[in-house]
Amino acid sequence: MSPREKAATLALLALLPAAALAALLLGETFYITLATRIAVLALAAVGLNIALGLGGLVSFGHAAFFGLGGYAAGVLATNAFNAEPLAFGLAGTTSMPAISLVAVLLCGLVALPIGLVSLRTSGVYFIMITLAFAQMIYYFAISWPAYGGEDGLSIYVRNAFPGVETAKPFSFFVLVFALLLAALALFHRLQASRFGAALEASRQNPVRLAALGISPFSIRLVAFVLSAMVTGLAGALFADLNRFVSPSMLSWHMSGELIVLVILGGKGRLAGPLAGAALYVAFEHVLGGLTERWQFFLGLVLLAVVFLARGGLIGLLAGRPRHG
Amino acid sequence: MAEPVLAVDRLEKAFGALKATNGVSLDLRPGEIHALIGPNGAGKSTLINQIAGALAPDAGTIRFLGRDVTALSTAARARLGLARTFQVSSLLPDFSALRNIMLAAQARQGSSLRFLRPVLSDRTLTEPAMAILARVGLTARADVPAAELSHGERRQLEIAVALAMQPKAFLLDEPMAGMGPEGSKTLTAFLDGLRQEAPILLVEHDMDAVFALADRVSVLVYGQVIASGSVAEIRSDPEVRRAYLGDAA
Ligand SMILES: Nc1ncnc2c1ncn2[C@@H]1O[C@H](COP(=O)(O)OP(=O)(O)OP(=O)(O)O)[C@@H](O)[C@H]1O
Numbered sequence A: 001m002s003p004r005e006k007a008a009t010l011a012l013l014a015l016l017p018a019a020a021l022a023a024l025l026l027g028e029t030f031y032i033t034l035a036t037r038i039a040v041l042a043l044a045a046v047g048l049n050i051a052l053g054l055g056g057l058v059s060f061g062h063a064a065f066f067g068l069g070g071y072a073a074g075v076l077a078t079n080a081f082n083a084e085p086l087a088f089g090l091a092g093t094t095s096m097p098a099i100s101l102v103a104v105l106l107c108g109l110v111a112l113p114i115g116l117v118s119l120r121t122s123g124v125y126f127i128m129i130t131l132a133f134a135q136m137i138y139y140f141a142i143s144w145p146a147y148g149g150e151d152g153l154s155i156y157v158r159n160a161f162p163g164v165e166t167a168k169p170f171s172f173f174v175l176v177f178a179l180l181l182a183a184l185a186l187f188h189r190l191q192a193s194r195f196g197a198a199l200e201a202s203r204q205n206p207v208r209l210a211a212l213g214i215s216p217f218s219i220r221l222v223a224f225v226l227s228a229m230v231t232g233l234a235g236a237l238f239a240d241l242n243r244f245v246s247p248s249m250l251s252w253h254m255s256g257e258l259i260v261l262v263i264l265g266g267k268g269r270l271a272g273p274l275a276g277a278a279l280y281v282a283f284e285h286v287l288g289g290l291t292e293r294w295q296f297f298l299g300l301v302l303l304a305v306v307f308l309a310r311g312g313l314i315g316l317l318a319g320r321p322r323h324g
Numbered sequence B: 001m002a003e004p005v006l007a008v009d010r011l012e013k014a015f016g017a018l019k020a021t022n023g024v025s026l027d028l029r030p031g032e033i034h035a036l037i038g039p040n041g042a043g044k045s046t047l048i049n050q051i052a053g054a055l056a057p058d059a060g061t062i063r064f065l066g067r068d069v070t071a072l073s074t075a076a077r078a079r080l081g082l083a084r085t086f087q088v089s090s091l092l093p094d095f096s097a098l099r100n101i102m103l104a105a106q107a108r109q110g111s112s113l114r115f116l117r118p119v120l121s122d123r124t125l126t127e128p129a130m131a132i133l134a135r136v137g138l139t140a141r142a143d144v145p146a147a148e149l150s151h152g153e154r155r156q157l158e159i160a161v162a163l164a165m166q167p168k169a170f171l172l173d174e175p176m177a178g179m180g181p182e183g184s185k186t187l188t189a190f191l192d193g194l195r196q197e198a199p200i201l202l203v204e205h206d207m208d209a210v211f212a213l214a215d216r217v218s219v220l221v222y223g224q225v226i227a228s229g230s231v232a233e234i235r236s237d238p239e240v241r242r243a244y245l246g247d248a249a
């Protein structure tokens, strides 16, 4: 990473907790929640950035994992709240570590067959198949009355994390931000590793990668599953943040939003998802307060990014990526 | 006679009505350079692609190191020790010259499912890669992205990547293409030494290079091998002269 990119990354990483802290000191709880929203969306986008940014896999179905993570939190908490056991004699739980683990494993398990099928294709077909799988899960959630169906599912009490008062907005922010940092550290290590080299090679030239003796398919499959797991963790946190989960978390709008975050921030760049999420939420909040049509202006920004600044916000701040 | 490293038997491949490979049989023996020549569109690259596993033949078999590899994927054949270069350079454009070679070294070492240790400080990758860069004379360009290398440098890097795989056989598809007379001369000397490491199936239009290097020459025309033999035999073959060599012989 160039010194400039390092500086930009550290600045972005400092800015978010600084903003949350300022909001805490000023008593502006709403802005703490906004900062938490940025951190959760950034975490979801870090997940997608593994597949899309490093692997060049345009998954239009990552809402499936975001939503499954959310439903894992919602369903487990609801069953714990109602003291009803789940299937197979398992009990519900309000423990965030347990919920996170379930969300991550569930998303990994679901991503495996989806990846096995969709990664046989590429380009537009890959986009369509990932979309199709996500829509299947979306319609399943809508038609599942036991857990709210179309209306979604409320989480009455924020789930618990040992040693953290999760009900306090700032404490919850710190927890989410810590998980975001951990995911970013993982992404950074991953990108620099042997696996990361093979994954980036599969994006640049899969024919060359195969000629070296590395199967692009298996590398992509592992990346897809890891990517889904990180996005699933974010989904569980998102449900906790809103104390609510609904099928909209699973919808194709959400998949599109995640792609927008990654591209806006700079795909394949460590801090891209954070930059993208910050910009997106700022737009949503500032412009959304002025006009219903804020997404029109977001569209303009996206056009500018695609045509003028291929590297997204990080590209503007830190120049082109360096691959060593 | 030594067992061939690579043996192609009655291979066939059609693109629609065009028989690009029409019953080709040939082999590659230890320590030799076997040149494959023929006019444009004769089916040389198509044959290389089938041997490497990038194209599936319609019929026939490919044996490598005594094993039938006809049904194996490109990656599986590469892992067995089959290294190919591309007629049009096919590299990792964003990666530096060094990282292009390091990935080949990584592939040779085995698992790419290692997630935490950074490659750039992994001396089991950087050291062999630097040594190979030095061998092909690209040391000064180690950190330059492949996309920014000159045409000739990219051709050299193609060879370097194949070297890093430490293969049991090389498939080189027109390595001299666009290299210029100086570059061709250097590369000819280089390939001359390379045959000791592993035999080479060499597709090449540069007849000076072919005649200087080849232990055997096969001539492909319209998907068929019309002649096969020593350089002297091929140069004096009237049919080959008519179909391909013309004045070059
Ligand atoms: N994928 C393909 N689909 C259809 N036709 C093809 C395909 N690949 C090659 N061909 C045709 O097959 C024939 C052989 O092509 P090939 O590239 O193997 O020739 P070559 O001997 O390598 O020629 P050159 O010396 O120009 O590289 C040509 O007529 C070409 O147009």
Ligand SMILES: [Mg+2]
Pocket (backbone or CB within 6 Å): B044, B045, B046, B087, B173
């Ligand atoms: Mg060719």
